[in-house]
Amino acid sequence: MNNPEPSLSESSIDRLVTAAGEIRTQLARVVVGQQEVIDQLLIALFSRGHCLLEGVPGLAKTLMISTLARSLNLTFSRIQFTPDLMPADITGTDIIEENKSTGTREMRFLAGPIFSHVVLADEINRTPPKTQAALLEAMQERHVSVGRIRHELGDPFLVLATQNPIEQEGTYSLPEAQQDRFMFKVLVSYPSFDDEFEVARRTTSNIDDQVDPVLSAEEIIQLQQVVCSVPISDHLTRYTLALVRQTRVGQAGAADFVQEHLAWGAGPRAVQYLILGSKARALMAGRPHVATEDIQELARPVLRHRIVANFAAESEGITSDDIIDRLLETTPSHEDELARDDRFQQLFVS
Numbered sequence: 569m570n571n572p573e574p575s576l577s578e579s580s581i582d583r584l585v586t587a588a589g590e591i592r593t594q595l596a597r598v599v600v601g602q603q604e605v606i607d608q609l610l611i612a613l614f615s616r617g618h619c620l621l622e623g624v625p626g627l628a629k630t631l632m633i634s635t636l637a638r639s640l641n642l643t644f645s646r647i648q649f650t651p652d653l654m655p656a657d658i659t660g661t662d663i664i665e666e667n668k669s670t671g672t673r674e675m676r677f678l679a680g681p682i683f684s685h686v687v688l689a690d691e692i693n694r695t696p697p698k699t700q701a702a703l704l705e706a707m708q709e710r711h712v713s714v715g716r717i718r719h720e721l722g723d724p725f726l727v728l729a730t731q732n733p734i735e736q737e738g739t740y741s742l743p744e745a746q747q748d749r750f751m752f753k754v755l756v757s758y759p760s761f762d763d764e765f766e767v768a769r770r771t772t773s774n775i776d777d778q779v780d781p782v783l784s785a786e787e788i789i790q791l792q793q794v795v796c797s798v799p800i801s802d803h804l805t806r807y808t809l810a811l812v813r814q815t816r817v818g819q820a821g822a823a824d825f826v827q828e829h830l831a832w833g834a835g836p837r838a839v840q841y842l843i844l845g846s847k848a849r850a851l852m853a854g855r856p857h858v859a860t861e862d863i864q865e866l867a868r869p870v871l872r873h874r875i876v877a878n879f880a881a882e883s884e885g886i887t888s889d890d891i892i893d894r895l896l897e898t899t900p901s902h903e904d905e906l907a908r909d910d911r912f913q914q915l916f917v918s
Contacts, residue, residue, distance in 0.1 A: 576797040576856060584614065584791050584851045590782040594639035598777045599632050600770065601763035607852070608754050608869055609636055609728070613788065614795050614848040617751025617841060618707055618727040620692070620742075620873065627756045628767075629730045633688045640788065641781035642685035642724070649695040655702035658682050659712045660719075677714060682706050685722055685785060689729035693739045700746055703727065707749040724788045744832070744876070751841045752866075753873035798847035800858040803903040805843065806916065808863055810899050810906065812838045813915045815875045815891075821914030823898060829881035829891055834874035842870050860901045868892050 588610050595606055605621070609632070612619045621629045630646075637644035647658060660680035664673050681687065682703070692700065706712050710721045729750070731742070747753070759767065783791075814822045815833030826833075846862035872888045881891070900906045907913075 576794060576799075578856075580794045581851055581854060581856055584794060585854050587783055587787070587791060588614075588852045591636070591639050594779045594782060595632070595635055597779055598635045599628055600766045601759050602628070602632065602756065605632065605754055605756055606636075607849075608752050608866075609633075610852065611845050611848045611866070612751050613724075613726060614791055614851070615751060615841070615844040616724065616792050617844070618749060619729070620747065620750040620753045621728065621730045621756055622733050622753060623730075623756030624734055624758075625732060627758065629756055630688065630690055633686075633728045633730070635779055636728075637686040637688070638779040639782055640686065641784045642788075643722070644686045644688070645681035645684035646688040646690060647681050649689060649691050649693075649699070651695060653695045653699050655699050656680070656714075658699065658702045659706070659714055662715055662717075677717065677719065679719070680712075682712060683719075683721060685724055685726065687725075687727045689727060691731060692729040693731040693742055696740055697743060700740065700742060704746060704749060722785075724785060724792065744874075747873045748835065748837055750873065751845065752869035754869055755872075795844065795848045795851060798850060798856065798858060800843060800847065803906070804846075804858055804860065804863060807860065807899070807901060807906060808839055808842050808846075810912050810915055811863070811867060811895055812836075812842070812871070814895055814899070815871065819915065821911050823895070823911075825891070825894060829877055829886055830875055831878040832876040834871055838870055838874050842866055845870060864896055864901075867896055 591610060592606060599606070609619055611617075613636075621633070623629055634644070634646065647653075658680050659682055660678050662675050663678050665676045666673050689703065706721060706725075707727050710723070710725055712719045712721065727750075732739075758764075812834050813819055814826055815830060815838075816822060817827060817830050817833055819833070842863055843858070845866045846858045849862045849866065850856070850858050868889055871892050875888050875891065877886060877888055877891065881887075900909060900912070
């Protein structure tokens, strides 16, 4: 039975703000700093999205994800991706089992670790494409097909994957189709001096890191429905479309630097995730509507893994984030300016 969709009210906004604050409090017992990363994880949680975290070893990516899972009253699985991991190791398999009461043998499905509310896919780029692809159906369709039988996954369902950008021996780059399933690609950076000082103090002392669960599955589903009910103006929807459609090489109205530096642009999922993420970000800030700043702040994590820089850009040291920053600088945010610009009108009619 589906839960009725809650209306957007002051109490529902307060409930989400309080929930986000309680999760941050629990995470702060274990994880030092990384507030931007934590906020993006929370936005993905409330938007029914998945996250890919990239950073060098030792930045608490795995700890952050496992602690988030502990702060939620949900089932949790950790999958360590290795070159010999097979798809059935993730999804599960059919086994023959003897029925002790009848003496007959029956086929029974043995569920894999993907059948959890929160799944940590650790070092996802260490397993071959065949096994990586086993996540595709689960992440997008939220079910798994084994043989001729389709097995539904639980709700909520959140995949949080990590990868190491510097150690490339024995790794397999995620295909663009798989990366597109992730709402955000989050870059985890080195901590500040004060944060690293606190990490050193905590991890070398007897400090309690008890984490208490603060949200149930039913409460999370209700908050996800609240996010969907946040209004967004037609202007901000057009602004989001303008940002994303500009990234497509050959698109009428795209800027010259896009044609010069990009080999491939973002698809419709980028628009969907930018809008959904902006709704969740607005609610977490206590606002009942989306603002331009919400879209601008999420442009990098939503777009950086959906646009592909060409050889010319790489040779000049231009990254995806550089191109996104330039898109934000050259796209008018005011409604009148966007409506009067002939270049952007081409984006809206083609």
